[in-house]
Amino acid sequence: MFIDTHAHIYLKDFDDDLDLMLENSQNQGISHIFMPNIDLSTVEQMNVLQNRYPFCHSMIGLHPCHAQENTRGDIKSIEKILSDAPDLYAGIGETGIDFYWDRNFDEAQVFAFEAQIDMAIHSQKPIIIHSRDSLDTTIGIIKKHQKGNLTGIFHCFNGTLSQGNEIIDLGFYLGIGGVITYKNAGVDKVVSELPLTSMVLETDAPYLSPVPYRGKRNECSYLIHTAEKLSELKNVTLEIISLITSRNAKDIFKNSFNQ
Numbered sequence: 001m002f003i004d005t006h007a008h009i010y011l012k013d014f015d016d017d018l019d020l021m022l023e024n025s026q027n028q029g030i031s032h033i034f035m036p037n038i039d040l041s042t043v044e045q046m047n048v049l050q051n052r053y054p055f056c057h058s059m060i061g062l063h064p065c066h067a068q069e070n071t072r073g074d075i076k077s078i079e080k081i082l083s084d085a086p087d088l089y090a091g092i093g094e095t096g097i098d099f100y101w102d103r104n105f106d107e108a109q110v111f112a113f114e115a116q117i118d119m120a121i122h123s124q125k126p127i128i129i130h131s132r133d134s135l136d137t138t139i140g141i142i143k144k145h146q147k148g149n150l151t152g153i154f155h156c157f158n159g160t161l162s163q164g165n166e167i168i169d170l171g172f173y174l175g176i177g178g179v180i181t182y183k184n185a186g187v188d189k190v191v192s193e194l195p196l197t198s199m200v201l202e203t204d205a206p207y208l209s210p211v212p213y214r215g216k217r218n219e220c221s222y223l224i225h226t227a228e229k230l231s232e233l234k235n236v237t238l239e240i241i242s243l244i245t246s247r248n249a250k251d252i253f254k255n256s257f258n259q
C-alpha cells in the first residue's frame with residue numbers, strides 16, 4: 001500500500017481516462033491520493049472528484065505561481081471556501097514561494113503564503129509547501145511562524161542536506177517525488193542521507209514523471225517507480241518504504257483516516 005500525497009488529477013490532462021488511471025493506481029496499491037489545489041478555478045472540479053472517489057482527498061489553497069494581481073481577493077475567497085466547509089479539506093495548499101517563473105509578484109506570494117500559514121494554524125490542518133529557487137526564504141518564513149502547532153510537507157524536496165535537516169527540525173516532512181529517479185539531479189544523494197521517518201511519497205501528477213516515464217504525463221500508479229528508487233537509496237525493502245511512508249502520511253493527514 002502506498003499513499004500519493006500530491007497529485008493534481010482534477011486537471012484537464014486526465015479528462016479522457018480518469019477512471020482507468022485511478023483503477024490502474026489502485027491495482028498498483030495506491031490506497032489514498034491527496035490533491036493540492038491550484039487556484040479558484042480548480043476547486044469545483046477537485047471537489048467533484050473527491051465526491052466520486054472517497055480515496056481522493058481535496059485540499060484548499062492558492063499556488064504561489066497564481067498569487068498575482070488579485071491575490072488579496074483570491075485569499076479572501078479561499079478563506080471563505082474553507083470556513084464554509086472545513087471538513088471537505090484535508091489540508092491547506094499548495095502554497096509557498098516560487099522565484100523561478102516570475103519575480104514580479106514576490107510580495108503577493110509572501111502575503112498569500114503567510115495568509116495560508118494562518119489558515120493552517122487556525123484550522124489545525126497540515127500545509128503543503130511549494131518552493132522553487134527559494135528554499136531558504138521559504139524555510140525562513142515557516143521558522144518565523146512555527147510556534148509548535150504547524151506541520152506539513154515540503155513538496156518535491158530538492159534541497160541540500162542541511163536544508164533537509166532544517167525542515168525536519170521544524171517538524172515538517174519531505175515530499176519525495178520522481179526527481180529522485182533523474183540522473184544528475186543530485187537530490188538522490190541528499191535523500192539517501194536523510195531519515196525515512198521524515199519522508200512521504202508523491203507524484204505531482206501530471207508533472208515530473210519518474211524514470212522510465214520522464215517527459216510523459218505523470219500518473220499516480222507511477223509512484224511505485226519513485227518508491228523503488230527510494231528503497232534502493234535507503235537500502236531497505238519496498239515493504240519498509242510502504243510501511244514508513246504510509247505511516248508518515250497518516251500522521252500528517254490524521255483526520256482523513258479517522259472517519
Ligand SMILES: [Zn+2]
Pocket residue numbers: 006008036094204
Ligand atoms: Zn503541485
